[in-house]
Amino acid sequence: MLKYVNTGVVFQEIPDEVTLAINISGCPCRCPGCHSQYLWEDIGLPLNTEAIDDFVSQYGNDITCIAFMGGDADPVSVNMLAQYIHEEHPQYKVAWYSGRIRIPAMVKKTDFDFIKIGPFIRHLGPLNKPTTNQRIYRKTPDGDFEDITERFWKKT
Amino acid sequence: MEIKNFTITKRDGSKDQFSLDKIMNAIVKAFESVEQPADLSTISKIISHLNMHDDIKVEDIQNQVEEALMREGFYKVAKSFILYRQEHTEDRETLEKMMFLSEYMESMNAATGSKYDANANVEHKNIATLIGELPKSNFIRLNRRLLTERIKKMYGKELADEYIEKLTHHFIYKNDETSLANYCASITMYPWLIGGTMSIGGNSTAPTNLKSYCGGFVNMVFMVSSMLSGACATPEFLMYMNYFIGKEFGLDYYNRADEVVDLSLKHRTLDKVITDYFEQIVYTLNQPTGARNYQAVFWNVAYYDKYYFQSIFGEFYFPDGSKPDWEGLSWLQKRFMKWFNKERTKTLLTFPVETMALLVDENGECKDKEWGDFTAEMYAEGHSFFTYMSDNADSLSSCCRLRNEITDNGFSYTLGAGGVSTGSKSVLTINLNRCIQYAVNHDIDYLEYLGGVIDLCHKVQTAYNENLKELQEHGMLPLFDAGYINISRQYLTIGINGLVEAAEFMGLKITPNDEYKKFVQGILGLIEKYNKQYRTKELMFNCEMIPAENVGVKHAKWDREDGYFVPRDCYNSYFYVVEDDSLSIIDKFKLHGAPYIEHLTGGSALHMNLEEHLSKEQYLQLLKVAAQEGCNYFTFNIPNTVCNDCGHIDKRYLHECPICKSKNVDYMTRIIGYLKRVSNFSQARQEEASRRYYAHAEK
Numbered sequence: 001m002l003k004y005v006n007t008g009v010v011f012q013e014i015p016d017e018v019t020l021a022i023n024i025s026g027c028p029c030r031c032p033g034c035h036s037q038y039l040w041e042d043i044g045l046p047l048n049t050e051a052i053d054d055f056v057s058q059y060g061n062d063i064t065c066i067a068f069m070g071g072d073a074d075p076v077s078v079n080m081l082a083q084y085i086h087e088e089h090p091q092y093k094v095a096w097y098s099g100r101i102r103i104p105a106m107v108k109k110t111d112f113d114f115i116k117i118g119p120f121i122r123h124l125g126p127l128n129k130p131t132t133n134q135r136i137y138r139k140t141p142d143g144d145f146e147d148i149t150e151r152f153w154k155k156t
Numbered sequence: 157m158e159i160k161n162f163t164i165t166k167r168d169g170s171k172d173q174f175s176l177d178k179i180m181n182a183i184v185k186a187f188e189s190v191e192q193p194a195d196l197s198t199i200s201k202i203i204s205h206l207n208m209h210d211d212i213k214v215e216d217i218q219n220q221v222e223e224a225l226m227r228e229g230f231y232k233v234a235k236s237f238i239l240y241r242q243e244h245t246e247d248r249e250t251l252e253k254m255m256f257l258s259e260y261m262e263s264m265n266a267a268t269g270s271k272y273d274a275n276a277n278v279e280h281k282n283i284a285t286l287i288g289e290l291p292k293s294n295f296i297r298l299n300r301r302l303l304t305e306r307i308k309k310m311y312g313k314e315l316a317d318e319y320i321e322k323l324t325h326h327f328i329y330k331n332d333e334t335s336l337a338n339y340c341a342s343i344t345m346y347p348w349l350i351g352g353t354m355s356i357g358g359n360s361t362a363p364t365n366l367k368s369y370c371g372g373f374v375n376m377v378f379m380v381s382s383m384l385s386g387a388c389a390t391p392e393f394l395m396y397m398n399y400f401i402g403k404e405f406g407l408d409y410y411n412r413a414d415e416v417v418d419l420s421l422k423h424r425t426l427d428k429v430i431t432d433y434f435e436q437i438v439y440t441l442n443q444p445t446g447a448r449n450y451q452a453v454f455w456n457v458a459y460y461d462k463y464y465f466q467s468i469f470g471e472f473y474f475p476d477g478s479k480p481d482w483e484g485l486s487w488l489q490k491r492f493m494k495w496f497n498k499e500r501t502k503t504l505l506t507f508p509v510e511t512m513a514l515l516v517d518e519n520g521e522c523k524d525k526e527w528g529d530f531t532a533e534m535y536a537e538g539h540s541f542f543t544y545m546s547d548n549a550d551s552l553s554s555c556c557r558l559r560n561e562i563t564d565n566g567f568s569y570t571l572g573a574g575g576v577s578t579g580s581k582s583v584l585t586i587n588l589n590r591c592i593q594y595a596v597n598h599d600i601d602y603l604e605y606l607g608g609v610i611d612l613c614h615k616v617q618t619a620y621n622e623n624l625k626e627l628q629e630h631g632m633l634p635l636f637d638a639g640y641i642n643i644s645r646q647y648l649t650i651g652i653n654g655l656v657e658a659a660e661f662m663g664l665k666i667t668p669n670d671e672y673k674k675f676v677q678g679i680l681g682l683i684e685k686y687n688k689q690y691r692t693k694e695l696m697f698n699c700e701m702i703p704a705e706n707v708g709v710k711h712a713k714w715d716r717e718d719g720y721f722v723p724r725d726c727y728n729s730y731f732y733v734v735e736d737d738s739l740s741i742i743d744k745f746k747l748h749g750a751p752y753i754e755h756l757t758g759g760s761a762l763h764m765n766l767e768e769h770l771s772k773e774q775y776l777q778l779l780k781v782a783a784q785e786g787c788n789y790f791t792f793n794i795p796n797t798v799c800n801d802c803g804h805i806d807k808r809y810l811h812e813c814p815i816c817k818s819k820n821v822d823y824m825t826r827i828i829g830y831l832k833r834v835s836n837f838s839q840a841r842q843e844e845a846s847r848r849y850y851a852h853a854e855k
Contacts, residue, residue, distance in 0.1 A: 012768065018774055
């Protein structure tokens with residue numbers, strides 16, 4: 001079962017969106033130098049459709065996007081929630097920050113509007129360093145994904 | 157009189173051994189000064205009248221000596237003694253001023269050095285700012301006297317005493333007590349457009365062309381500001397400028413901005429001519445001003461979307477019978493904002509404070525899409541300005557801290573420019589934290605107790621208004637007489653401070669929750685009830701969460717000294733705790749949303765502190781959030797970085813200069829509405845700025 005520790009309204013993670021980021025615990029990636037080690041443990045509240053509905057009633061149309069930060073221990077559940085949001089709350093875009101190198105085959109990528117992949121590797125740096133190994137993709141209207149990682153580099 | 161071993165209390169509060177010799181000496185000297193013989197028996201007789209006790213104050217002993225001299229019939233000696241005391245009082249005051257003078261010179265900046273009414277609006281301390289500081293204490297005494305005399309006449313001595321008691325015990329605070337002038341105003345320049353500055357004591361005739369408009373505008377703002385203690389807003393500034401440009405270069409001038417219109421060797425384009433005038437006006441008005449103790453004038457301007465423009469200037473006619481041209485004004489507003497934003501990367505320019513007025517529909521979308529987009533674009537380009545949003549054009553934020561309800565006031569150009577000529581006559585602030593704690597600690601219902609304080613404030617403000625009327629009757633307020641400001645459209649403002657701290661004392665969580673909301677509405681609703689109750693044809697009241705640039709610090713200090721619960725060194729001027737990093741940006745908009753601000757008719761500006769600039773799309777969404785939550789007045793605040801070594805100004809919040817790599821950097825931020833260098837704020841405010849939480853998004 002997915003659990004989350006906290007949430008935050010963020011701006012830099014997903015370009016041009018006002019995003020509710022849900023920080024999911026039980027992260028199996030355990031990247032050396034991880035900035036969010038508190039998410040390694042299996043702690044927090046259950047992240048299910050009721051929790052999603054609660055966020056929706058709390059934030060309404062103030063946000064434009066919901067992002068799952070992590071959840072690599074149970075990618076199928078993340079996919080399920082993404083589907084749920086698109087069906088029940090179609091006004092939101094859905095994003096996923098995954099630490100895996102690739103998205104598992106059983107996940108339907110088109111259920112997401114943004115996908116970030118790649119573990120944090122210290123000497124290559126995070127998303128906003130041009131040397132990073134991480135990549136972020138945005139779904140295009142025809143269902144393809146375009147690499148928009150470069151947008152994170154301009155500001156540094 | 158029995159002579160014992162006891163102590164007396166000196167003026168500075170310290171104790172000293174009682175000495176009969178000193179008293180005798182003083183009496184003998186008084187006799188000698190009027191050349192009257194003083195034998196021992198006379199002196200002992202006088203001393204026998206004195207009633208001494210332990211810890212008696214020097215003042216009391218001297219009072220008794222005065223009375224004893226008179227009782228024995230030595231009137232001439234008594235007079236000499238009284239004069240001698242007066243001279244010493246004056247000496248002591250001069251000595252105090254000299255001490256202040258040396259402390260001021262040693263202080264780190266002008267705001268910290270200022271004793272009475274610190275203002276970050278003074279860049280440097282020097283002989284001119286010092287001259288401004290010295291008479292402040294006299295002004296405070298004079299203002300209190302004028303006001304209490306009037307209160308006595310209108311409501312009796314008891315109320316006058318209660319006012320002073322509440323004031324000296326910091327339950328209430330009288331803003332701008334160091335000035336005689338009424339507070340702030342959004343003026344109409346129509347009287348100037350028609351008749352020049354003669355009617356307010358100047359000697360210039362009406363502007364006739366672009367050059368005389370731009371030159372005369374500066375002088376007019378200086379003159380008006382010297383008759384106000386606070387801000388001067390000129391919401392028609394760009395509209396009139398557009399009129400004069402149009403008259404000189406044709407109404408469609410903006411389509412030909414690249415044309416060379418200057419026959420001098422400079423061959424300037426029309427665009428360059430216009431921006432040169434911007435430069436002349438903005439740089440001149442940011443200069444320290446002689447008449448204002450070397451402060452710059454507090455100059456505010458407004459921008460409008462098409463709908464606001466129509467509702468405010470739809471019935472406006474220029475002296476030549478023409479109406480304002482929206483297309484030209486729209487271009488000129490954009491040109492000014494772009495120019496000003498760019499200019500701010502060259503120089504630290506505080507003024508004008510800008511407010512964008514936008515009309516939104518019921519879904520929170522800007523009705524004028526072009527101007528909604530442009531607003532988001534300017535924020536994304538790093539420009540710092542206020543946005544005022546409303547779903548009906550009934551109100552307008554005209555100066556940085558005032559909402560004026562146009563429909564409420566009637567709207568007519570026959571007197572000038574109607575709803576534009578408004579403002580606040582005077583601000584009297586309630587220290588909510590102290591009032592509520594005092595009530596709770598004394599088992600009094602806090603709303604009942606507050607009711608008494610609020611009622612007092614309304615009576616005091618009414619008395620102030622009578623004094624102002626008297627000034628006007630004697631021709632002392634030409635701004636009113638000449639129609640720059642309409643006195644009946646001026647508010648008397650009840651300020652509030654310490655609201656969040658009082659809520660924390662009541663054990664409430666400062667988040668968007670029902671109990672906190674109820675608490676806020678209970679207090680602000682009560683103030684509004686009194687505002688309505690005291691409203692007459694000539695009296696209008698509003699309520700404002702004051703920026704508390706220095707009051708917030710003072711209240712925290714005084715309340716802490718008197719043993720009250722004080723959770724921080726500077727009381728918040730927001731509905732949320734400024735250093736709380738658990739609140740999201742959305743939460744902060746909610747806490748400045750409709751349920752919280754509905755009774756704040758005098759306005760409160762949400763300063764949304766961000767660490768990094770957002771994209772245009774994100775700002776557009778936040779404009780929508782503000783509209784949806786009913787947060788009608790806000791700004792985004794990203795500290796700009798100023799390098800202290802090479803002078804580079806960067807729109808971003810950086811810890812190192814990107815040009816010379818120096819770590820000796822300072823920041824420009826909006827703490828009290830005005831964008832200033834952090835190092836020019838008073839010490840306590842600088843600490844607040846460093847504790848403030850800048851929401852950052854990067855994980």
